[in-house]
Amino acid sequence: MSNPFFEPLADNGIPNFPAIRFEHYREAFDQGFAEQLAEIDDIVGNPEAATFENTLELLEESGALLRRVEDVFWNLTSSDTDAKLQALECDVAPECSAHRSSIYARPELFARVQAVYESAESLSAEQKQLLEETRRTFVRAGAELGDEERRRVSAITEKLAVLCTQFGQNVLKDSNDYALTLTSESDLAGLPEYVREMGRDEALNRGEEQGYVFTLSRSSITPFLQYAENRLLREEIYSAYRSCGTRSVDNRPLIQEIVALRQERAQLLGFGTHADFMLDDRMARTTVAVRELLDQVWQPCLQQVSREADALAVCASSEAEEALAPWDWWYYTEKLRRQRFDLDPDELKQYFKLENVRDGVFAVANKLYGLVFTERPDLPVYHPEVVTYEVSESNGTLVGHFLFDFYSRPSKRSGAWMSEFRAQGHNGSRVTPVIVNCCNFPKSTPCLLGVDEVRTLFHEFGHGLHGLLSNVRYSSLGGTNVKQDFVELPSQIMEHWAMEPEVLTSYALHVDTGEPIPNALISKLKDSEHFNQGFATTEYLAACYLDLAWHSAADASEYDVDEFEATAMAAIAKSALIDPRYKSTYFQHIFSDDSYSAGYYVYIWAEVLDADGYEAFKENGLFDQATASAFRGNVLERGGTVDPMTLYRNFRGRDPKVEPLLRNRGLL
Incomplete structure (x- = not known):
């Protein structure tokens, strides 16, 4: 059987998913590595003087086969993995890192890049940017170091690829291993019907004929904490979430090793800490600038969250003798929300059917940018739940293709994200991108979203637009390939349209009657938009401070993980009632790869x-x-x-x- 990765992509850029078998990956990776190294040899062996065209452009174009297999492999290890893919991932991650290191560690290749950098060659603005970014990548990989130090930087980067992959797999395993199974009606007390249905669907998905199952997925645990009257069960599932990465697997030794290696690499490259190294390639530039922003928000946040805690304590005093605990916050917040605003999230969800929200975000994109989304069920997908759309300008010009992967499943990591199967670029004409949005909404019929999930859909769609509408010559500079603290601008600005009254009335239609959301309910939403913002800001900023603590202290790896985290939280006087959004052992943003490390502040x-x-x-x-x-x-x-x-x-x-x-x- 021929390997589909060796065949040219279809004109639309969508991989031939049905033809791809597990054994194709290994063969394609090996061939991809070999082809790119041969291409690099040709660049280095060129006897002519280095120019932008014969060095930078050829380097940019090299590795086409490797990109094709990586685009599929890394997307599927996140969205639809299995034991075989995870095992291969552990092998391939360090190999990919070693391969990149072998390219950026070649002194003769860097010499050609440097020669172009120092030449008086006339370049366009985009060519100058590609040259700057390429040279920066070489330097940050150790190109200006001596041979021994450069080899050590490469070895550290390869080892980190292994450790970060293992960290992410451990979180997925620990999350999947936990299930709160309930069979007693008394244990379900307080749960609205839609939450019960979600638990029942999860049980059936796991092959359990009886009972209700609740998991550590945000779409499952959050409504359970909001409504479950049984305080011991709230504590149980919350404690399971908070201890993720320490039960069936223990990520704490991995954290210490990751932090130590990052610090060693930063110092080899001439930086005081890993935070200094990462921020040198971001808008913020310094930890001082980041902390100034965080502190500017944190101080009023402390006052707000204190007021919120006092109000919850009053609300809880009539029915609970125990002092408030972190697993009580959602429960009493929900009660207080109803008291103050007469706002019932269950009533709201009836207006947020997934398909309607999807159509709503399409309509916003059409009104803003003239984009038209047309479903294409004839195109191949990597999972039956994925839906593909052809995206065109209002005049019919093809923009690209957009894949939506909405539902939670054991083979998908938690959270929500945007990625691509083909990046936009130019090879004489515009190469159209293939973008994917992955979410973890509960698979139920109908699928009704909460307000936070609606915002998540709009958020990830904003990232998708960034990739779809990219119009650059060099794909490595296109779409979301921007400074890390700039990449969230298109996604977060998109969230604003989700709750605008004139937008809501167009897509928030009652699941049974089709009637638009009433103005009275919209008014309640607007009145409550600042409600619980102290909590939301605290849990996010606490995670930002935790990230910075791990990566701005040169000796962080020498400390016990739990003690280090407790000390970092005490340093900012965080409320004991609110944990960071992610505790260290399941903080995938900063420990499952490098990209958001010392950078969770970017949001x-x-x-x-x-x-x-x-x-x-x-x-x-x-x-x-x-x-x-x-x-x-x-x-x-x-x-x-x-x-x-x-x-x-x-x-x-x-x-x-x-x-x-x-x-x-x-x-x-």
């Missing part, structure tokens, strides 16, 4: 941009075409071809202000 950094940027739409009109065109042309289409703050200024006409963020969170 709040980008929120300064998105809150300020959305004010332009509020001032000019939610669907003002001039404003939408400016955002598309200066942000969505440009990727990483221009300094991100320059892109923002070009869109907004000025630097961003922090006040809109504080106002949006009710912290002014």
Whole structure:
């Protein structure tokens, strides 16, 4: 049987998923490694003087086969993995790292890049950016170090690839190993019908004919904590979530080793800490700048969360003798929400059928950018639950293809994310991208979303637009290939449209009657938008501070993980009632790969941009075409071809202000 990875992609860029077998990956990886190394040899062996065309462009184009197999493999190990793929992942992760290191560690290749960098060759702005970013990648891989130090940097990077892969697999295993199975009616007390149905569906999905199953997925644990009257059960499932990564597997030794290796690599490269190393390639640049922003939000947040805790204590005093604990916060918050706003989340969910929300986000994209989404059930998918759309401009020009993978399953890691099976670029004409959005919504019929899940769908779709609308020459600079603290701007600004009244009435239709959400319910939503923001901000910022603590202390790896975390939280005077959104042992953003390490703050950094940027739409009109065109042309289409703050200024006409963020969170 021929290997589908050796065949050219279809014109639409969608891989031939049905033809791919497990054994094809190993063969394709080996061939992909060999082909790219041969291409690198050709670049290095060229006797002609180095130019942008014969060095940078050929380096950019090299490894086409390897990219094809990686685009499929890494997407599926996140969204539809199994034991064989996980085993291969443990082998391939360090091999891919070693392969990249072998390229960026070649002195003769770096010499050619450096020669172009120092030449007077006339280059376009995008070519200059590619040259800058390529040279930076070489330097950050150790190209300017001596042979021994460079080899050590490569070895550390390869080892980190193994450890981070294992960390993520451990979290998935520990999450899948836990299930709260309930059979007694008394144990279900307080749970609305939709939560019970979700638990029943999960039980059936696991082959259990009786009972209800609740898991550590956010879509399962959060409503359970909101409504379950049995306090001991709330404590049980919350404690299981908080101890993820320490039960059937223990991620604590991995954390210590990851942190130690990152610190060693940073020092070899001339940085004081791993945080210094990572921030050197971000907008923020320094830990001082990051902490200044966090502190600016944290101080009013402490006051707000204290008021919220006092209100919950009063609410709980009538029915609970025990002091409030972290597993009580959601439960009494829900009671207080109903008291203050007469807002019933179960009633709200009736207006957020998944398919309607999906159509709503499509409609927003159409009104803003003229995009048309057409379902294509004839195109191949990697899982039966995936739905593929062809995306076109209003004039019919093909933009790309968009895959939605909505539902939670044991083979998919937790959370929500955007990725791509083919990146946008140019090879004479625009290469259309293939984008995928993955979520973890409960698979039920109908699937009804909570408000947070609606925002998640809009958020990830914003990332999707960033990839879809990219219009650059070099794919490594396109779409979401931007500074880490800029990448969340397109996703977070998209969230704002989700709860706008004129948008809500177009897609929030009652699941049974089809009637649009009533104005009275929208008013309750608007009235409650600042409710519990102290909690939401605290759990997020606490995780940001925890991330920075791990990566800005040179000796962090020498400490016991639990003690280090407790000390970091005590240093910011965090409320004992609220844990960080992610505790260290399941903090996949920072320990399952490098990209968000010392960078979990990027969401709040980008929120300064998105809150300020959305004010332009509020001032000019939610669907003002001039404003939408400016955002598309200066942000969505440009990727990483221009300094991100320059892109923002070009869109907004000025630097961003922090006040809109504080106002949006009710912290002014």
